[in-house]
Amino acid sequence: MTTRAGFVALIGEPNAGKSTLTNQMVGAKVSIVTHKVQTTRARIRGVALEGDSQLVFVDTPGLFRPRRRLDRAMVAAAWGGAADADVIVLMVEAHRGITEGVEVILDRLKEIGEGRKIALAINKIDRVKSEVLLALTKNLNDRFPFMDTFMISAEKGHGCDTLRKWLAQELPEGPWLYPEDQIADLPMRMIAAEMTREKLTLRLHQELPYQLTVETEHWEERKDGSARVDQIIYVMRDGHKGIVLGNKGETVKAVSKAAREELTEFLGRKVHLFLQVKVRPNWLEESERYSEMGLDFKDGNA
Numbered sequence: 001m002t003t004r005a006g007f008v009a010l011i012g013e014p015n016a017g018k019s020t021l022t023n024q025m026v027g028a029k030v031s032i033v034t035h036k037v038q039t040t041r042a043r044i045r046g047v048a049l050e051g052d053s054q055l056v057f058v059d060t061p062g063l064f065r066p067r068r069r070l071d072r073a074m075v076a077a078a079w080g081g082a083a084d085a086d087v088i089v090l091m092v093e094a095h096r097g098i099t100e101g102v103e104v105i106l107d108r109l110k111e112i113g114e115g116r117k118i119a120l121a122i123n124k125i126d127r128v129k130s131e132v133l134l135a136l137t138k139n140l141n142d143r144f145p146f147m148d149t150f151m152i153s154a155e156k157g158h159g160c161d162t163l164r165k166w167l168a169q170e171l172p173e174g175p176w177l178y179p180e181d182q183i184a185d186l187p188m189r190m191i192a193a194e195m196t197r198e199k200l201t202l203r204l205h206q207e208l209p210y211q212l213t214v215e216t217e218h219w220e221e222r223k224d225g226s227a228r229v230d231q232i233i234y235v236m237r238d239g240h241k242g243i244v245l246g247n248k249g250e251t252v253k254a255v256s257k258a259a260r261e262e263l264t265e266f267l268g269r270k271v272h273l274f275l276q277v278k279v280r281p282n283w284l285e286e287s288e289r290y291s292e293m294g295l296d297f298k299d300g301n302a
């Protein structure tokens, strides 16, 4: 049997649907989907199997215009993921078309794209009419020589099988990179922290900006088969602490309950989750944090 294996980088503007597509391909929830932009902070990989091929997805952070140091690290990480990949898939939102952000990405692709396998996935096709789709496909292919174009709905799964099959055959021949039963190389601690962060984001909506981070501090396997997980929610200001806690702690309690339920389902066993909120004013500037989040940070050069 000839096996194939390799890395697939999904790139695109924030909200293009990269996390949704990763989940659709992998079939299990490993990266975090919310209605907010810029939710993916780490280079999360999911592993999918298609025939004799193993596809390792690099779910990159949004390629937005960098402002703060962390943002620049995120953009560097996104392009780093693309640079290492065997196949790159640019995701464009069907209803938004060629935005300024897409133009920027196309320019970068022209720089790094020579000899690379780069495909186009027009996502959210459920939101537009077919004429719009055909015009957009032509327009994008006039601007960049994509190997192939796929019209998909990552959310509904339309076109995803075709894309996965195509990706599988484009990967180089070689042994699989991960054991068959492993769906992600993300440490469980990080997945658990991302779950809590997702629940916070959903719960707080506009109230709190992205200036918060969750870390799993302690993970204990108990004899009865359950797990005790301790996490800290770091915020930048005292005022934010109050928002996260909520009236009589009701917000953090609701977040804890939702995160615990999801983690319990994911692990298939009982979980005891304990959340603490702490203020850490400088976390955005603490560059050692970047490496923990899986981001390459080189003196702010993105």
Ligand SMILES: Nc1nc2c(ncn2[C@@H]2O[C@H](COP(=O)(O)OP(=O)(O)OP(=O)(O)O)[C@@H](O)[C@H]2O)c(=O)[nH]1
Pocket: 012, 013, 014, 015, 016, 017, 018, 019, 020, 021, 032, 033, 034, 035, 036, 037, 038, 039, 040, 060, 061, 062, 063, 123, 124, 125, 126, 127, 152, 153, 154, 155, 156
């Ligand atoms: N209608 C529709 N919505 C979709 C589709 N795919 C994704 N979405 C929605 O688009 C939003 C963004 O999807 P994500 O997967 O989080 O996008 P992302 O590219 O990973 O975003 P960042 O992590 O911010 O870079 C979510 O609300 C999804 O439910 C689709 O095919 N159709």
